[in-house]
Each structure stands twice: as C-alpha cells, then as structure tokens.
Amino acid sequence: MDRLTNTVRPYSWGSRTAIPTLLGTPPSGEPQAELWMGAHPGAPSTLDRGDGPRPLDAVIAADPEHELGAAAVARFGPALPFLLKLLAAGEPLSLQVHPNLDQARAGFADEEARGIPLDAPQRTYKDANHKPELICALDDFTGLCGFRAPAGTALLLDSLGVPALAPLADILRSKPEPEALREALTAILTEAPETIAATVLATTEALERAAERAAADPEGLGLPAELATALGSYAAVGRIFPGDPGVIAALLLNFVRLQPGEALYLGAGVPHAYLSGLGVEILANSDNVVRCGLTPKHVDVPELLRIVDFRSAEPGVLHPVPVPGSDGEELYPTPIDEFRLSRYTLDGTAAVGRRIPGTAPQILLCTEGTAVLTAADASPVTLRRGESAYVSADTDDLRVTAADGAPGTVFRATVSL
Template sequence: MDRLTNTVRPYAWGSRTALPTLLGTPPTGEPQAELWMGAHPGAPSTLDRGDGPRPLDTVIAADPEGELGTATVQRFGPALPFLLKLLAAGEPLSLQVHPDLDRARAGFADEEARGVPIDAPHRNYKDANHKPELICALDEFTGLCGFRAPAETARLLAALEVPVLEPLIDVLRSKPEPEALREALTAVLVAPAETIGGTVLATTEALERAATDPGGLGLPEALSSSLGSYAAVGRSFPGDPGVIAALLLNFVRLQPGEALYLGAGVPHAYLSGLGVEILANSDNVVRCGLTPKHVDVPELLRIVDFRSADPGVLHPVPVPGSDGEELYPTPIDEFRLSRYALGGTAPTSRRMPGGAPQILLCTEGAAVLTDESSDQVTLRRGESAFVSAQAVDLLVTAADDAPCTVFRATVSL
C-alpha cells in the first residue's frame, strides 16, 4: 500500500482551474488537463518504499506476480492493464475513435513493419492494445457519444436552414442507417478545404441563432438543449470539418456520479467538465476532427461503428455481498471502477477486498487506508495509492467521520 505521486498533463484543452481546485494547489495559469495514475510508460506514477521514488512500471516489472498477482499476470501479462485519470476539460477534446483489439494489433504490426517512427505525427498505433474507457462525472460533464439516429440528425440539420447542408440531409433521410452514416461522415471529412470552411461558418452561425431561441425550431428537448454546445464547438474550431461531424453524434450531459462507457469504434469527444476516467493501458487514438493533428480518413472509416445507439448513461449499482461497494458495470475485464461513500450519514469505515492490483483515489473529504499489518496511508482530495495484490484485506475510514468518497480501480477476473 503506497501513496502515489502523479503527473499532470498540460494539454491545450485542459481547464486552468478544475484540477488545482480539487487538489488544493494554486493555478499555474496554464491548462491542466489530466492527472495520470498508473504505470503507463508515458507518465508513470512514482512511489517510495524507503529507497527513493521509483516509477510504478519499474516496480511492477521487477516483480509482476508479487505486485499484480498470478491471476492478473496470467490473464493480462506482466503490466498493469489499466490507467486511471482525473480529466479536466476546459475546451473540447478531439473527436476520436479507438480500435478493437484485433485492429490495434494489426495496425501496430503494420506500422512497425513499415518503419513508421513511434513518435511520428501521422502514426495511428502507439501500441498493440485496444482502448475501451469509462468516464465518471465529478461535476456537470458534457460530451458527444455515438451516432444519433440518421432521421433525427436530418431533422436537426433541416431546422438550421443552411442550404449547403441539403445533400447531407438527403443522404441521412434516404439511405439505410449504416450506409447513411458512413456516407455522411465520409462526405464531411473529404470535403474540399476551399468549401468546408464556409460550410462550418454558416452552420456555426445558424447554431448560434438557434441557441438564442432553442424552442423556436420545434425540436425535441434532447436536440434543442444541445444547440448552444454545438455552437460553442463551432466557435472553438472554425473551419474544422469535425464541427459538422459532431452534429451526427449524441450530445450527453452527465450529472455528478453518472458515467459513460465507450467501446471500440464509437466516435466521441469530451466537451467540458471534471471526471474520473479509467481505460485500458493504451494510447491508440484515431481522430475524426476538432484537432490540428493528423486525421487518417481511410483508417478511421475502417474502425468506426456505423450504428446509432443511445449513449447509455451509467449509474453505480450496489455489489451484492460487498461492504458498500457501488460498481459501474462495463463489458470488459482490463478495468473495473467502483466507489465507496463513507462518513456523514454513511458508515464511517468500509472493508475492501484485496488479492488484485488496485489504485484508490479520494475525490471528497479524506480517507485513511489501513492494511492487515496496521500500516496506514491518509489520502486527501485528489490523492491516490497503489495497493498490490499481496494485500489481503483493506479498511477504508473517513477521517473525522466527515463525508468521503473513494474510487477503486482494479481488474475484473
């Protein structure tokens, strides 16, 4: 059981205040986008067991079975299979998709065989792993997730009354769903540079007008309430075809404690807010837009899932037989995210199971961790600890009986 020292990633889309507020540190004036907790080689956490700070990936590599447990190593290999983050979006992230495991392996092998440098800006696959992910809101969190039904998108675009969008509306109304979505997204992404800028500008201006009177278009609440957010995307990325592509996607507004699971091939973008994110230990991203970075349209079209779907907002569910654990269910094994509420009107202490690698993150109040040897670590807001598979039993207690929330990230075996 070791306290972690974690790295903040200063991506340009990051909030300047959300992470400092949570961590109780002064703002730097620069964006602070993500706090990484885990063993990803790009920014591994460090811990100190009395011999100085060491990266968590190095610690695990020295004794995989001791740190991760035999079952985890047999199932996932000798590396921590998940990465936990605090994510603070002050501006929209790039519109993107992630490959499934087969495509990640094939794409990585192909780029390796062709000698594409791992840090090349046009490289798609940094590793051979897939990247399913889950985001849980800590405050109001907005994003785009998965395709909306083509008929509903056609209704939205028609209400904007932008003549240049008429061909797109016709496609969405006349073709079968997978064909309509594929053709619409392709048309947007391959549109000539000399015309797409005007299309984006006209559409953004129409969205801004509509957002001043969202009820005036006669759209359902789910569409009318999203107009201001789509307009903000257009203002942030003038001339970017991703602005039009974003209109094909569901807008989602999460309240604190609600979550989204994003599987392979699902186009998505986070727009604003602070959340806890957990993902498979991968950095494979194929972008659709809302970014100056490389957009590989053929590869994108190869992996996108061209089906409409409800975003499927998740709520935590009690784990039967547990001591107050609430789980965010997902269909994959590389990670498992749950939370514990302590203190206040809830019990002051909870017992957590051991036997698997886990990272514990405190997001409210302060938590005291006690293992079977009576060793203790106190976590305050934004602080985290790595618990190796050797821990059999763990007691988590709210400091001073004040309300406390602890997220538990581990594997599902």
Template sequence: MNRLTNTIRPYAWGSTTAIPELLGTEPTGEPQAELWMGAHPGAPSRIDRGSGLVPLDTVIAADPVAELGEATVKRFGPTLPFLLKVLAAGAPLSVQVHPDLPQAKAGFADEEARGVPIDAPHRNYKDANHKPEMIVALSPFDGLCGFRRPTEAADLIEALGVDSLAPYVDILRAQPEDQALREVLAAVLGADPEAIASTVHAATEAAARLAADPATPYAADYAAYAKAAHSFPGDRGIIAAMLLNHVRLQPGEALYLGAGVPHAYLDGLGVEIMANSDNVLRCGLTPKHIDVPELLRIVRFEAADPGVLRPEAAPDGEELYPAPIDEFRLSRYVVAPGADPRTLDSATPQILLCTSGTVRLEDLGESGTVLSLARGESAYVPAGGRTRLDGDGTLFRATVAA
C-alpha cells in the same frame, strides 16, 4: 500500500482551474488537462518503498507476480492493464474512435513492418492494445457519444437552414442507417477544405441563433456545437459532431465507450479509466493527423442510445460502474463518520482515489500502514492487499475485473 505521486499533463484543451481546485493548489494559469495514476510509461506514478520515489512501472517490472498477482500477469502480461485519470476538459477534445483488439494488433504490426516511427505525427497505432474507456462525471460534464439515428441527425442539421448541408440531409433520410452515416461522415471528411470551412461557419452561426431559444428542439445540442466552434472555428469536426449524441452527465453518472464508437469530451471534470493504450483515430476538432480511410474502417456505423450509467450498489457499500471489459473494474465508496469501516479485499492490484472529503486507509497486512487521502490524492495497493476504509468522503476504486 503506497501513496502515489502523480503527473499532470498540460494539454491545450485542459481547464486552468478544475484540477488545481480538486488538489487544493494555486492555478498556474496554464491548462491542466489530466492527472495520471498508473504505470503507463508516458507518465508513470511514483511510489516510495523506502529508498525514494520510484516509477510504478519500474516497481512492477521488478516483480510482476508480487505486484499484479499471478492471474493478472497470466491474462495481461507483466504490466498494469489499466490507466486511471482525473480529466479536466476546458475545451473540446478531438472527435475520436478507438480500435478493437484485433484491429490494434494488426495496425500496430503493419506500421512497425513499414518502419513508421513510433512518434511520427501520422502514426495511428502506438501500441498493440485496444482502448475501451469509461468516464464518471465529478461535475456536470458535456460529451458526445455514438451516432444519432440518421433521421434525427437529418432533422437537427436541416433546421440550421444551411443550403450546402442539404445533400447530407438527403442522404440521411434516404439511405439505410449504416450506409447513410458512413456516406455523410466520409463526405464531410473528404470535402474541399475551403468549402467545408464556409459551411461550418454558416452552421455555427445558425446553431448559436437556435441555441438562444431554449424552446427550440435540440437547443442544448446547438449550444454545445456553437461552443466547440469557438475553439475550432471552421473545423469540419463540427459537422461530424452533429451526427453524434450530445450527452450531459450529472455528477456520479458515467459513459462507457467501446471500440469503434465515435466520441468526444467537451467540458467538465471526471474520473476516467481505460485499458493501458494510446491508440486514437481522430475525425475532427483537432489540428492533428486524420487518416480518413483507416478511420472509416474502424468506426462502427451503428446508431445507439449513449447509455448513461449509474452505479449499482452492493450490500457492502461498494457502488460498481459495470463495464463489459476485463482490463479494468471501477467502483466508488461514499463513507461517512461513524459508519462501519469497509474492508477492501482484492487478488488484483488497486488504485484508490479520493475525490471529496478525507478517507483513511489502513493496511490490514503485516505493515499496518495508515494513509489519509485528501481530495485528489491516491494510493496503490498490490495484489493480495487487504485495506480498511473509513472517514468522511468519496473514494474511487480502480482494479482488474476478476
């Protein structure tokens, strides 16, 4: 068991205060977007095994079976198959979608064969893996997740009273679900830049007016779109966002985002876990490259409820966030003074993150290591580790599905 030293990623959309508040540090005045915990080569955590801090991916590469367990290596190869983050959105992230595993493998192979540099701004596939993910709110958390029903999207857009949006409303009302959603998204992304910017400005002003009256249908949704437009004025992604479900998570609630589901995080602090991948196709709220044909090939044009998740409690005190994926398993423990200690047994590697109070970890193996984790601190436990947990706080446990 080892304490992790982690990297903060300073993306422009990050909050300037949320991660410093979690860690108990002074804000720098700059955005602090993500705290990474894991072995992703972009910003691996570091651990000390007695000879100074060493990147976790280097430690794992030296003896994958000892670190990850034979079963994990057999299933996913000699790398940690998940990445855990604390995500702090102070402004919207791009509206985006992730490929499934066959799409990622094919897309990566194609771009490799065509010689597209891995760091090229127009490259879609950074690796050959899929990127299912889950976000658990630590604060009230606003996001977009999956398509609305076309008729509902038509009602929301029509109420804006913007004449140039009328053709989209007609398509949403007249066409079958998948065709309607595909046609409107393609039309928005393919529209003349000057014309769509004018439409977005008019829609944004109307959304702000409608949001001012809480009794207005979709008032909270309009408020979210108007707020997003402050960060991306004139961006066609505002119209694309209106096709999606707006969700506000309360602390402890979660969203699971599978392949092909368009989504965006708008505001808030959360614990995020994902398969170890960086494959993203964007469709708005971004200055980055948008590959419209590839995006339309990957998106699943299906309306669905966003499916807010709440943890399922087990008798041993573990609260599991269920997800239909093998690369990761996320749960939490809420521990209190005087309660019986919990024992965490796992044949797979674990990352343990404290998000409130203080939790005490004791290695029940030969080392007998004891770690005390405060808010924002984390530890790595190799496969086969047995750990006793007590204290007064909340601990998230990330591991691999058995």
C-alpha cells in the same frame, strides 16, 4: 499500500482550474488536462518504499506476481492493464474513435513494419492494445457519444437552414442506417478544405441563431428537447474550431450531459468527444486514438472510416449499482475485464472502515473529504482530495475510513477476474 505521486498532462484543451481546485493547489496558469495514475510508460506514477521514488511500471516489472497477483498476470500479462485519470476539459477534446484489439494489433504491426517512428506526427497506433474507457462525472460534464439516429440528425440539419447541409440531410433520410452514416461522415471528412470551411462558418452562425431562438421558445424549432438544449454547445464547438470538418461531423453525434456520479462507457468504434467538465476516467492501458476532427493533430480518414461502428445508439448513461455482499461498494458495470471502476461513499460515522477486497492490483482515489487506508502489517495512508494510493495484490485486510467524521468518496480501480 503506497501513496502515489502522479503526473499532470498539460494538453491545450485542459481546464486551468478544475484539477488545482480539487487538489487544493494554486493554478499554474497553464492547462492542466489529465492527472495520470498508473504504470503507463508515457507518464508512470511513482512511489517510495523507503529506497527513494521509483516508477510504478518498474516496481511491477521487478515482481509482477507479487504486485499484480498470479491470476491477473495469467489473464493480462505482467503489466498493470488499466490507467486511471482525473480528466478536466476546459475545451473540447478531439473527436475520436478507438480500435478494437485486433485492429490495434494489425495497425501497430503495419506502422512498425513501415518504419514510422512512434513519435511521428502521422503515427496513428502507439501500441498494440485496445482502449475502451469509462468516464464518471465529478461535476456537470458534457460530451458527444455515438451516432444519433439518422432521421433525428436530418431534422437537426433541416432546422438550421444551411443550403450546404441539405445533401447530408438527404443522405441521412434516404439510405439504410449504416450506409447513410458512412456516406455522410465520408462526405464531411473528404470535402475540399475551402468548401468545408465555408460550411462550418455558415453552420456555426446558424447554430448560434437557433440556440437563441430555442432559449426564447424551446418548442419553436420543432426539435426534441434534448436537441434544442444542445444547440449552444454545438455552436461553441464551431467557434473554437473554425473551418474544422469535425464541427459538422459532431452534428451526427448524440449530445450527453452527465450529472455528478453518472458515467459513460465507450467501446471500440464509437465516435466521441468530451466537451467540458471534470471526471474520473479509467481505460485500458493504451494511447491509441484515431481522430475525426476538432484537432490540429493527424486525422487518418481511411483508417477512421475502416474502424468506425456505423450504427446509431442512445448513449447509455450508467449509474453505480450496489455490489451484493460487499461492504458498501457501488460498481459501474462495463463489458470489459482490463478495468473495473467502483466507489465507496463514506458517511464518516463508521468506527471500523469499509472492507475492500484484495487478490488483484488496485488504485484508490479520494475525490471528496479525507480517507484513511489501513491494512494488515502496513502503516496507514491518508488520502486527501485528488490523492491516490496503489495497493498490491497480496495486501490483507484492506479497509477505508472517513477521517475526522466527515463524509468522503473513494473510487476503486482494479481488474475483473
């Protein structure tokens, strides 16, 4: 049971204040996008067991069965299979898709065989793993997730009155869903740069006008309420990324607003982008991102079109559900084994801490109040907001208690066995 020292990633889209506010530290003035907790080789957490700071990936590699447990090693191999993050979006992230496991293995092998360096700007696959992920909002959180039904997008495009969007609306209305979505996205991403730049500008201006009209008369545009309220967010994306085809591609996707405690699961092939807000994110231990737009980084259009899931779906907003027989654990259910995210809400009145099961590796993150971790034959670890601890698989009688009688919240990241 070890307190972790974690790395902040200063990506340009990061909020300058959200993570410092949670941690209670002064802002640096630079974007602070993600706080990584785990053993990813790109930025492993460190811990100190009395012999100085050591990276978590090295600690695990030295004795995988002790750290992870025999069952986890047999199921996932001798490495921590998940990465936990605090994610703070001040501006939209790139519009992106993640591969499934077979696609990741094939793509990584192909780029390795072609000798493309891992740090090359045109490199798409950084590893051979898939990257399903779950984001849980800590404040008001917005994003884009999955394709909207084509008829609804055609209605949106029609309402904007931009002539260049009319062919896309016709495609979406006249063809079967997978074919319509594929043809529309292909047309957007392969349009000549000067043509798409003009379309993006006209569309952004139309979105701003429509957002103003919707604010004055929410029903006046003839759009469903969830679309009318999203117009301003789509317009903001256009202003941040002038000329980017991802601005038009974003109109094909569902707009989602999460309240604190709500979550989204994003599987392989689902196009998505986080727009704003602070959340706890957990994902398989991978860095594979295939981008559609809203970024100056490499966009691999052929590979993107190969792995996208061209089906519409309502974004499935998740709420935590009580785990039967547990001591107050609430689980965010997902169809993945490499990670499992749950939370404990501490009311501060319990004299004995809530029992947390063991037998697998886990990271505990405090997001509210102050939590005290205790375990057999271990010194207590106190976690304040934004602090985390790694717990090895062989830890006995692990418990969490709110400090000083004040309420608290602790997220538990582990695997599903």
